[in-house]
Amino acid sequence: MPELPEVEIVKRSLLKTVNKAKIIDIKINNKNLRYKLSYKLLTQIINKKILKISRRSKYLIFHFQHFLLLIHLGMTGKFLITRKRDKLIIKTSFYYDLNILPKHNHIHFTLNNGLILIYNDVRRFGFFKLYKIKEIEEISFLKKLGPEPLSHNFNENYFHKFIKNKKKNIKNLLMDQSFVSGLGNIYVNEVLFISKIHPLRSCKKININEIKKLVFNIKKILKTSISKGGSSIKDFGNIEGQKGQFQQHFHVYGKENTICSRISCAGKIKKISISSRSSFYCTICQA
Protein backbone atom coordinates (compact mmCIF):
# COMPACT_ATOMS: atom_id res chain seq x y z
CA MET A 1 0.00 0.00 0.00
CA PRO A 2 2.24 2.72 -1.21
CA GLU A 3 1.67 6.04 0.48
CA LEU A 4 3.76 9.16 0.08
CA PRO A 5 7.07 7.87 1.52
CA GLU A 6 6.95 4.69 -0.53
CA VAL A 7 6.18 6.57 -3.73
CA GLU A 8 9.04 8.95 -2.95
CA ILE A 9 11.37 5.98 -2.58
CA VAL A 10 10.18 4.53 -5.86
CA LYS A 11 10.84 7.88 -7.51
CA ARG A 12 14.37 8.02 -6.16
CA SER A 13 15.02 4.50 -7.27
CA LEU A 14 13.73 5.26 -10.76
CA LEU A 15 15.85 8.41 -10.92
CA LYS A 16 18.95 6.29 -10.40
CA THR A 17 18.08 3.65 -12.94
CA VAL A 18 15.85 4.84 -15.75
CA ASN A 19 15.94 8.63 -15.75
CA LYS A 20 17.39 10.10 -18.95
CA ALA A 21 16.97 6.78 -20.74
CA LYS A 22 15.07 6.51 -23.98
CA ILE A 23 12.13 4.15 -24.29
CA ILE A 24 12.69 1.99 -27.33
CA ASP A 25 9.85 -0.47 -27.01
CA ILE A 26 6.68 -1.06 -25.02
CA LYS A 27 4.90 -4.35 -24.50
CA ILE A 28 1.54 -4.59 -22.78
CA ASN A 29 0.58 -7.98 -21.36
CA ASN A 30 -2.59 -6.82 -19.69
CA LYS A 31 -4.21 -3.50 -20.47
CA ASN A 32 -6.93 -3.83 -17.85
CA LEU A 33 -5.55 -1.73 -15.07
CA ARG A 34 -7.84 0.64 -13.15
CA TYR A 35 -8.28 2.48 -16.42
CA LYS A 36 -7.89 0.60 -19.66
CA LEU A 37 -4.52 1.15 -21.24
CA SER A 38 -4.40 2.27 -24.82
CA TYR A 39 -1.44 0.74 -26.59
CA LYS A 40 -1.83 3.18 -29.43
CA LEU A 41 -1.64 6.09 -27.03
CA LEU A 42 1.33 4.70 -25.13
CA THR A 43 3.34 4.11 -28.28
CA GLN A 44 3.58 7.86 -28.62
CA ILE A 45 6.38 7.84 -26.07
CA ILE A 46 8.42 5.25 -27.93
CA ASN A 47 11.74 6.78 -28.97
CA LYS A 48 11.24 9.50 -26.42
CA LYS A 49 13.66 10.21 -23.64
CA ILE A 50 12.61 10.31 -19.98
CA LEU A 51 13.61 13.87 -19.18
CA LYS A 52 12.56 13.93 -15.56
CA ILE A 53 10.67 11.89 -12.98
CA SER A 54 8.72 13.68 -10.28
CA ARG A 55 6.22 12.95 -7.55
CA ARG A 56 3.08 14.74 -6.43
CA SER A 57 1.29 13.15 -3.49
CA LYS A 58 1.13 9.44 -4.32
CA TYR A 59 1.44 10.05 -8.06
CA LEU A 60 4.56 9.62 -10.16
CA ILE A 61 5.07 11.71 -13.26
CA PHE A 62 7.40 10.78 -16.11
CA HIS A 63 8.25 13.86 -18.17
CA PHE A 64 8.84 13.58 -21.89
CA GLN A 65 9.11 16.18 -24.57
CA HIS A 66 5.45 17.15 -25.24
CA PHE A 67 4.12 14.40 -22.94
CA LEU A 68 3.52 13.68 -19.28
CA LEU A 69 2.91 10.14 -18.06
CA LEU A 70 0.91 10.06 -14.83
CA ILE A 71 1.24 6.90 -12.76
CA HIS A 72 -0.59 5.77 -9.65
CA LEU A 73 0.49 2.53 -7.98
CA GLY A 74 -2.90 1.79 -6.46
CA MET A 75 -2.59 -0.85 -3.76
CA THR A 76 -0.03 -3.23 -5.13
CA GLY A 77 1.68 -1.52 -8.06
CA LYS A 78 5.45 -1.87 -8.21
CA PHE A 79 8.30 -1.40 -10.64
CA LEU A 80 10.81 -4.09 -11.38
CA ILE A 81 13.96 -3.61 -13.34
CA THR A 82 15.56 -6.38 -15.27
CA ARG A 83 18.49 -6.48 -17.58
CA LYS A 84 17.89 -7.41 -21.16
CA ARG A 85 18.27 -11.13 -21.83
CA ASP A 86 18.33 -11.98 -18.15
CA LYS A 87 15.46 -14.15 -17.14
CA LEU A 88 15.74 -13.15 -13.54
CA ILE A 89 14.65 -9.86 -12.18
CA ILE A 90 17.82 -8.35 -10.87
CA LYS A 91 16.44 -5.29 -9.25
CA THR A 92 13.21 -4.24 -7.72
CA SER A 93 12.64 -0.60 -7.25
CA PHE A 94 10.19 -1.22 -4.48
CA TYR A 95 8.33 -4.04 -2.88
CA TYR A 96 6.55 -5.19 0.21
CA ASP A 97 7.59 -8.78 -0.11
CA LEU A 98 9.39 -10.96 -2.55
CA ASN A 99 6.38 -12.85 -3.80
CA ILE A 100 6.37 -11.17 -7.14
CA LEU A 101 4.66 -13.30 -9.72
CA PRO A 102 5.52 -12.77 -13.38
CA LYS A 103 1.88 -13.25 -14.29
CA HIS A 104 1.24 -9.82 -12.78
CA ASN A 105 3.86 -8.12 -14.95
CA HIS A 106 1.54 -5.97 -17.04
CA ILE A 107 3.77 -3.54 -18.90
CA HIS A 108 7.37 -3.80 -20.16
CA PHE A 109 9.32 -0.71 -21.16
CA THR A 110 12.51 -1.56 -23.00
CA LEU A 111 15.11 1.16 -22.55
CA ASN A 112 18.16 2.13 -24.56
CA ASN A 113 20.41 1.65 -21.52
CA GLY A 114 20.00 -2.11 -21.55
CA LEU A 115 17.35 -2.21 -18.86
CA ILE A 116 13.74 -3.24 -19.00
CA LEU A 117 11.34 -1.48 -16.68
CA ILE A 118 8.43 -3.69 -15.69
CA TYR A 119 5.18 -2.64 -14.08
CA ASN A 120 3.80 -5.37 -11.83
CA ASP A 121 0.45 -5.03 -10.07
CA VAL A 122 -1.42 -7.91 -8.44
CA ARG A 123 -4.70 -6.11 -7.81
CA ARG A 124 -4.48 -3.89 -10.88
CA PHE A 125 -5.78 -0.83 -9.05
CA GLY A 126 -2.88 1.22 -10.32
CA PHE A 127 -3.06 3.24 -13.52
CA PHE A 128 -1.10 4.96 -16.28
CA LYS A 129 -2.41 8.01 -18.08
CA LEU A 130 -0.60 9.80 -20.86
CA TYR A 131 -1.16 13.52 -21.39
CA LYS A 132 -0.03 15.58 -24.34
CA ILE A 133 0.68 18.61 -22.20
CA LYS A 134 3.66 20.31 -20.65
CA GLU A 135 2.58 21.45 -17.23
CA ILE A 136 1.62 19.07 -14.44
CA GLU A 137 -0.80 21.71 -13.19
CA GLU A 138 -3.05 20.85 -16.10
CA ILE A 139 -3.59 17.27 -14.92
CA SER A 140 -7.07 16.96 -13.46
CA PHE A 141 -6.05 14.35 -10.88
CA LEU A 142 -3.51 16.73 -9.42
CA LYS A 143 -5.69 19.83 -9.44
CA LYS A 144 -7.85 18.56 -6.61
CA LEU A 145 -4.98 17.80 -4.28
CA GLY A 146 -4.28 19.72 -1.11
CA PRO A 147 -0.75 20.74 -0.11
CA GLU A 148 2.12 18.32 0.16
CA PRO A 149 2.42 17.42 3.84
CA LEU A 150 6.16 18.12 3.83
CA SER A 151 5.78 21.56 2.29
CA HIS A 152 5.62 24.82 4.21
CA ASN A 153 2.10 25.33 2.93
CA PHE A 154 1.00 22.57 5.24
CA ASN A 155 1.24 24.23 8.64
CA GLU A 156 -0.72 24.98 11.79
CA ASN A 157 -2.32 28.06 10.34
CA TYR A 158 -3.56 26.24 7.26
CA PHE A 159 -4.81 23.34 9.38
CA HIS A 160 -6.65 25.66 11.74
CA LYS A 161 -8.36 27.56 8.95
CA PHE A 162 -9.32 24.43 7.05
CA ILE A 163 -11.13 22.74 9.92
CA LYS A 164 -13.19 25.76 10.84
CA ASN A 165 -16.83 24.70 10.73
CA LYS A 166 -15.83 21.19 9.72
CA LYS A 167 -17.86 18.51 11.41
CA LYS A 168 -16.07 15.45 10.16
CA ASN A 169 -13.91 13.26 12.33
CA ILE A 170 -10.16 13.70 12.43
CA LYS A 171 -9.42 10.38 10.76
CA ASN A 172 -11.47 11.21 7.71
CA LEU A 173 -9.98 14.68 7.60
CA LEU A 174 -6.44 13.34 7.42
CA MET A 175 -7.51 10.85 4.77
CA ASP A 176 -9.02 13.65 2.70
CA GLN A 177 -6.57 14.28 -0.14
CA SER A 178 -7.93 17.77 -0.73
CA PHE A 179 -6.91 18.68 2.81
CA VAL A 180 -3.44 17.18 2.71
CA SER A 181 -2.20 14.93 -0.06
CA GLY A 182 -0.22 11.77 0.36
CA LEU A 183 -1.39 10.23 3.62
CA GLY A 184 -3.15 6.88 3.47
CA ASN A 185 -4.79 4.65 6.01
CA ILE A 186 -1.60 3.29 7.56
CA TYR A 187 0.15 6.57 8.23
CA VAL A 188 -3.05 8.20 9.45
CA ASN A 189 -3.50 5.44 12.02
CA GLU A 190 0.08 5.88 13.18
CA VAL A 191 -0.05 9.67 13.32
CA LEU A 192 -3.19 9.61 15.46
CA PHE A 193 -1.62 7.11 17.82
CA ILE A 194 1.54 9.13 18.25
CA SER A 195 -0.52 12.29 18.72
CA LYS A 196 -2.77 10.53 21.24
CA ILE A 197 -5.98 11.44 19.47
CA HIS A 198 -8.98 9.16 19.00
CA PRO A 199 -9.73 8.63 15.28
CA LEU A 200 -13.41 9.48 15.71
CA ARG A 201 -12.80 12.79 17.47
CA SER A 202 -14.64 15.62 15.76
CA CYS A 203 -12.52 18.31 14.12
CA LYS A 204 -14.39 20.77 16.27
CA LYS A 205 -12.82 19.30 19.36
CA ILE A 206 -9.26 19.44 18.16
CA ASN A 207 -7.47 22.22 20.01
CA ILE A 208 -4.55 24.31 18.82
CA ASN A 209 -2.02 22.25 20.73
CA GLU A 210 -3.27 19.11 19.06
CA ILE A 211 -3.11 20.78 15.67
CA LYS A 212 0.53 21.57 16.35
CA LYS A 213 1.14 18.02 17.43
CA LEU A 214 -0.54 16.60 14.34
CA VAL A 215 1.33 18.82 11.91
CA PHE A 216 4.61 18.03 13.64
CA ASN A 217 4.00 14.29 13.79
CA ILE A 218 2.80 14.02 10.20
CA LYS A 219 6.00 15.65 8.95
CA LYS A 220 8.15 13.67 11.34
CA ILE A 221 6.69 10.28 10.48
CA LEU A 222 6.89 10.90 6.74
CA LYS A 223 10.47 12.15 6.93
CA THR A 224 11.59 9.30 9.13
CA SER A 225 9.90 6.84 6.88
CA ILE A 226 11.54 8.25 3.76
CA SER A 227 14.94 8.28 5.42
CA LYS A 228 14.49 4.64 6.30
CA GLY A 229 13.69 3.77 2.74
CA GLY A 230 9.94 3.85 2.91
CA SER A 231 8.58 2.76 6.21
CA SER A 232 10.32 -0.54 6.64
CA ILE A 233 10.93 -1.31 3.05
CA LYS A 234 14.58 -0.66 2.77
CA ASP A 235 16.03 -3.48 0.77
CA PHE A 236 14.94 -2.47 -2.68
CA GLY A 237 17.64 -2.99 -5.23
CA ASN A 238 18.82 -6.05 -3.39
CA ILE A 239 18.45 -9.29 -5.27
CA GLU A 240 18.93 -11.58 -2.30
CA GLY A 241 16.90 -9.33 -0.02
CA GLN A 242 15.27 -10.56 3.12
CA LYS A 243 11.55 -10.47 3.10
CA GLY A 244 10.21 -6.92 3.37
CA GLN A 245 9.61 -5.98 6.95
CA PHE A 246 6.57 -3.98 6.10
CA GLN A 247 4.85 -3.88 9.46
CA GLN A 248 7.91 -3.74 11.64
CA HIS A 249 7.70 -0.10 12.63
CA PHE A 250 4.02 0.21 13.19
CA HIS A 251 2.51 0.88 16.57
CA VAL A 252 -1.14 0.26 15.86
CA TYR A 253 -1.78 -0.65 12.25
CA GLY A 254 -2.69 -4.32 12.05
CA LYS A 255 -2.09 -4.76 15.78
CA GLU A 256 -5.59 -5.52 16.95
CA ASN A 257 -5.76 -7.00 20.47
CA THR A 258 -2.12 -6.38 21.23
CA ILE A 259 -1.02 -4.26 24.17
CA CYS A 260 -0.17 -0.62 23.55
CA SER A 261 3.50 -0.13 22.74
CA ARG A 262 3.79 2.86 25.04
CA ILE A 263 5.76 2.11 28.16
CA SER A 264 3.49 2.37 31.18
CA CYS A 265 0.33 2.01 29.11
CA ALA A 266 -1.51 -1.27 29.39
CA GLY A 267 -4.21 -0.33 26.90
CA LYS A 268 -5.42 -2.73 24.27
CA ILE A 269 -5.34 -1.89 20.58
CA LYS A 270 -8.86 -1.92 19.21
CA LYS A 271 -9.97 -2.20 15.60
CA ILE A 272 -13.00 -0.34 14.30
CA SER A 273 -14.27 0.57 10.86
CA ILE A 274 -14.42 4.23 9.87
CA SER A 275 -15.87 5.01 6.45
CA SER A 276 -15.29 1.36 5.55
CA ARG A 277 -11.61 1.58 6.46
CA SER A 278 -9.88 -0.27 9.27
CA SER A 279 -8.85 1.95 12.12
CA PHE A 280 -6.66 0.88 15.01
CA TYR A 281 -6.23 2.83 18.23
CA CYS A 282 -5.27 2.41 21.85
CA THR A 283 -8.29 2.41 24.12
CA ILE A 284 -6.40 4.21 26.87
CA CYS A 285 -3.98 6.73 25.43
CA GLN A 286 -6.07 7.87 22.46
CA ALA A 287 -8.87 9.65 24.24
Next chain:
DNA sequence: TTCTTTGTTCCGGA
Protein backbone atom coordinates in the same frame (compact mmCIF):
# COMPACT_ATOMS: atom_id res chain seq x y z
C1' DT B 1 -18.61 -18.20 -1.01
C1' DT B 2 -17.36 -14.35 1.64
C1' DC B 3 -14.28 -11.14 3.43
C1' DT B 4 -10.46 -7.98 3.11
C1' DT B 5 -7.49 -4.58 1.07
C1' DT B 6 -6.95 0.80 -1.38
C1' DG B 7 -8.16 5.58 -3.37
C1' DT B 8 -11.75 7.62 -5.71
C1' DT B 9 -16.37 8.53 -6.88
C1' DC B 10 -21.15 8.55 -6.24
C1' DC B 11 -25.34 9.08 -3.69
C1' DG B 12 -28.68 9.77 0.04
C1' DG B 13 -29.51 12.18 4.20
C1' DA B 14 -28.79 16.00 7.20
Next chain:
DNA sequence: GTCCGGAACAAAGA
Protein backbone atom coordinates in the same frame (compact mmCIF):
# COMPACT_ATOMS: atom_id res chain seq x y z
C1' DG C 1 -26.08 24.43 -1.94
C1' DT C 2 -22.91 22.04 1.04
C1' DC C 3 -21.12 18.69 3.94
C1' DC C 4 -20.63 14.11 5.56
C1' DG C 5 -20.30 9.13 5.78
C1' DG C 6 -21.33 4.81 3.81
C1' DA C 7 -21.21 2.03 -0.16
C1' DA C 8 -19.66 0.74 -4.65
C1' DC C 9 -15.91 -0.17 -7.72
C1' DA C 10 -11.74 -2.28 -9.51
C1' DA C 11 -9.08 -7.77 -8.71
C1' DA C 12 -7.23 -11.47 -6.25
C1' DG C 13 -5.94 -14.18 -2.40
C1' DA C 14 -7.05 -16.32 1.97
